[in-house]
Amino acid sequence: MNPFSLKVLTDSDQFCNRTREIATLASYAKSNSNVVLFSPRRYGKTSLVHQVQKRLKKNGFITIYVDLFGLSSADTIANRLTKGVYTALYNQKNLLQKAISIIKTHRPVIRPDETGVSITTEPISSGLSGAELLDKTLGDLGHFMAAGKKKINIVLDEFQEITEIRDPDIEGIMRSYIQKHRAGYFFVGSRRRVLLDMFNQRRRPFFQSAINYKLDKLPHDELVVFLMERFGAGHKRCAEKQARKIAEAVDNHPYYSQKLSFFCYEIADRSVKVTDVQQGFEALVQAETPVFEAIVQGLAARQIALLRAIAREPHKAITSMNFVKRHHLKSIGGIQAAVKKLARLDLIEKEGKNHPWQLVDPILAQWLNR
Ligand SMILES: Nc1ncnc2c1ncn2[C@@H]1O[C@H](COP(=O)(O)OP(=O)(O)OP(=O)(O)O)[C@@H](O)[C@H]1O
Ligand SMILES: [Mg+2]
Structure with a gap:
């Protein structure tokens, strides 16, 4: 059988290295620190946090994993959170009972399936909706945490997705509870600009509330x-x-x-x-x-031209006359707007002041150069 896997890795045999990262992240979790774990797509963030949570579980932690991908509303955040909690506690009946009695917003729905059981949640009718429901859920979750002694680690994967909800209060609500919760949170995401802006812009609720942790490629x-x-x-x-x-x-x-x-x-x-x-x-x-092809189709002509130019020639000064001429780019103003857009989409990056702009994805770069 082919020994290579393209899915999220749960088996440690299929997982290369990352011993330093696992140790560091586990140690942050032990001190209840909040961490922003970021990297470009497919560097292995989700697989890594699974490994870390496996280790924490062995050390007696309650480990909760929540995937926030494809959110549509604040209700969905509340649903996914409670689903994560009930799933984590399924094998610890006393704790599960306790959670059910304290979390008054959602009840678990447990169904047998091919792999054992699947757990979803359904909201208990309360007349609350959206932000109010999320507020109450996070409050109840806090009471559940406060009532126990076990250490808790919560992964919120694809955390930047909460910015897709067009409700300006969501970030503030989440931050106000998370800072009081007796747990360490890992905020994980691959849309780096969007995620990092949440934590590093002064006006945002999550400003400086977590340790930035960058995941690199493999050694x-x-x-x-x-x-x-x-x-x-x-x-x-x-x-x-x-x-x-x-x-x-x-x-x-x-x-x-x-x-x-x-x-x-x-x-x-x-x-x-x-x-x-x-x-x-x-x-x-x-x-x-x-x-x-889908990536390129989603871009404007000017953005494609710049992406190709950088793929062909990674360069520090992409608005310099020479670069613009060599790659037949148009106005400098146009380039600046395109850079912003491409960086926000995480298609291009510049690692530091003296580094060149380059494509984030090495295979996309080679494909564009063909
Ligand atoms: N430590 C590792 N050793 C070997 N392969 C790895 C490792 N980490 C990741 N991979 C490979 O990368 C793939 C993607 O991993 P994973 O889904 O965990 O990344 P991710 O950063 O969460 O991706 P996304 O940005 O899409 O959420 C895995 O299926 C596996 O093939
Ligand atoms: Mg992932």
């Missing part, structure tokens, strides 16, 4: 060893030289290194050859093409 040497081991686990051989080629081709990107390896594994006979890596890379680019 090259460890990734190489990991890939060789995984091929071995699938009974195929991958020499160090080819493993390095795989890691280099995707710039040590966690998701792409698994995906390229997945294709190489499919293509290779008993051991991975140079040509397998080349063919695997073609398969990877083909597989990503619809995703990249």
Whole structure:
């Protein structure tokens, strides 16, 4: 069976390294600190917090995981939060009973399914809606926390999604309860600008309320060893030289290194050859093409022109005359607006003052250059 996985990793065998990150995040959780965990898409944030919560659970924590992706309203936040709480407590009947008696806004709905049980929640009719319901839910959750002794860690994945709700009070409501809750919160997200602005802009409720923690790509040497081991686990051989080629081709990107390896594994006979890596890379680019096409289709012509220019030539001074001329870009004002938009979409980044603007996604960059 192909030993490479493209899903959120729950099994530690499929998980490369991150020992330092796991230790640091676990230690923040132990001190009830709030953390903003951010990185570009598919660096392994969700997989990492699963590993951290696994460790915390072994240490006696209650670990609650809430995915806020695709929110539509404040009610949904309240629903997802209580779902996370009831799911975390399902195997601890006393605590579950206690939660049900304290959280008066939602009751759990437990149904058997293929994997065991699925837990959802339904609001207990109260006449409250939207922000009021969220307010009451967070209040009740606080009472539940205060009534117990176990340490609590709560992950709010895709946290930036709360800004999609067009209610200016949501951030304030969440912040006012979260700061009082007896728990450590991890705010996780991949729309970096949107997420970081929430925590680093002075006027925003969450301003400076959490430790910023940036997740990097995987360290090259460890990734190489990991890939060789995984091929071995699938009974195929991958020499160090080819493993390095795989890691280099995707710039040590966690998701792409698994995906390229997945294709190489499919293509290779008993051991991975140079040509397998080349063919695997073609398969990877083909597989990503619809995703990249959709990204480009969502952009204006000026933004596409700038994205292509930066893909071709990462550069510090993209508004300089030379750069503008070389890439046939139009007005400087237009470039500035396009930079803002592309950065907000997390398509381009500049890591520091003396770093060049570059594409966040190494494969998108190569695709645009074809
Ligand atoms: N430590 C790791 N070792 C090996 N592969 C990893 C690791 N972390 C992530 N991956 C790979 O990256 C993929 C994406 O991981 P995950 O979904 O956890 O990332 P994410 O940052 O939460 O992504 P998103 O931004 O889409 O939410 C995994 O399916 C796996 O293939
Ligand atoms: Mg994720």
